[in-house]
Amino acid sequence: MEILKCANLSKNFKQGKETIHVLKSINAQFYKGSMNIIMGESGSGKTTLLNLLSGIEQPTKGTVYYQQANFFKLSEKKQSQIRGNDYGIVFQFFNLIPELSIEDNIKLPSIINHQPLDLKYYRKLMKLLNIERIKSKLPSHLSGGEQQRVAIARAMSLKPSIVFADEPTGNLDKKNSQIIARLFQQLNSLFGTTFIIVTHDPTLFPNPDFKYKLDDGQLIYK
Numbered sequence: 001m002e003i004l005k006c007a008n009l010s011k012n013f014k015q016g017k018e019t020i021h022v023l024k025s026i027n028a029q030f031y032k033g034s035m036n037i038i039m040g041e042s043g044s045g046k047t048t049l050l051n052l053l054s055g056i057e058q059p060t061k062g063t064v065y066y067q068q069a070n071f072f073k074l075s076e077k078k079q080s081q082i083r084g085n086d087y088g089i090v091f092q093f094f095n096l097i098p099e100l101s102i103e104d105n106i107k108l109p110s111i112i113n114h115q116p117l118d119l120k121y122y123r124k125l126m127k128l129l130n131i132e133r134i135k136s137k138l139p140s141h142l143s144g145g146e147q148q149r150v151a152i153a154r155a156m157s158l159k160p161s162i163v164f165a166d167e168p169t170g171n172l173d174k175k176n177s178q179i180i181a182r183l184f185q186q187l188n189s190l191f192g193t194t195f196i197i198v199t200h201d202p203t204l205f206p207n208p209d210f211k212y213k214l215d216d217g218q219l220i221y222k
């Protein structure tokens with residue numbers, strides 16, 4: 001069953017007097033519980049595509065459907081509910097709040113979105129990501145790999161149906177990149193979360209369900 005879909009999705013940016021056509025009428029489906037990898041050269045529009053799919057940015061043309069609903073036609077309130085409760089986002093540079101403990105960082109989405117944490121699920125997540133023993137620390141006291149594991153826990157804390165990850169291993173060494181990639185696979189199998197991951201290094205994800213490349217504004221199925 002498809003959970004997310006885009007139809008004729010285009011995005012242009014104005015750069016001075018020029019208009020650049022970053023995404024050119026992209027059509028794609030993402031299935032519930034699937035692992036999707038998106039590759040592409042620097043500047044090919046990977047972040048832009050992720051921003052449109054996750055509802056952060058509006059397309060110039062075209063439609064994004066989340067569970068059959070035309071996302072950008074939904075009310076602002078509904079859009080932000082979906083972004084807060086149903087989507088999780090993982091960034092290259094972790095984006096943890098420096099003043100908050102690890103535990104408070106992870107619990108933040110539940111506070112902001114007024115959603116109770118499922119404590120049994122939360123403990124399972126902490127254990128799987130191996131961050132229980134560092135939960136009282138501050139982000140600055142953690143290694144990059146640890147910070148990214150915390151960021152994944154935060155993104156997954158409200159049991160999202162889709163996690164969007166933009167170069168989640170881009171700031172990590174090889175060993176930690178492999179650990180993070182393996183964790184994504186495990187979370188996908190264990191919780192059935194749909195993952196849409198942008199990466200420069202497809203060897204980290206040897207068997208995704210779907211692999212794409214962004215090239216000249218088109219999303220090509222590999």
Ligand SMILES: Nc1ncnc2c1ncn2[C@@H]1O[C@H](COP(=O)(O)OP(=O)(O)OP(=O)(O)O)[C@@H](O)[C@H]1O
Nearest residue numbers: 013014015022040041042043044045046047048049
């Ligand atoms: N807000 C913006 N205004 C103008 N141009 C933009 C904007 N956002 C992105 N672009 C341009 O769109 C193109 C695609 O950018 P994007 O960040 O999506 O690429 P990317 O594939 O994620 O690149 P990288 O791998 O280097 O992160 C680039 O040429 C970029 O300069």
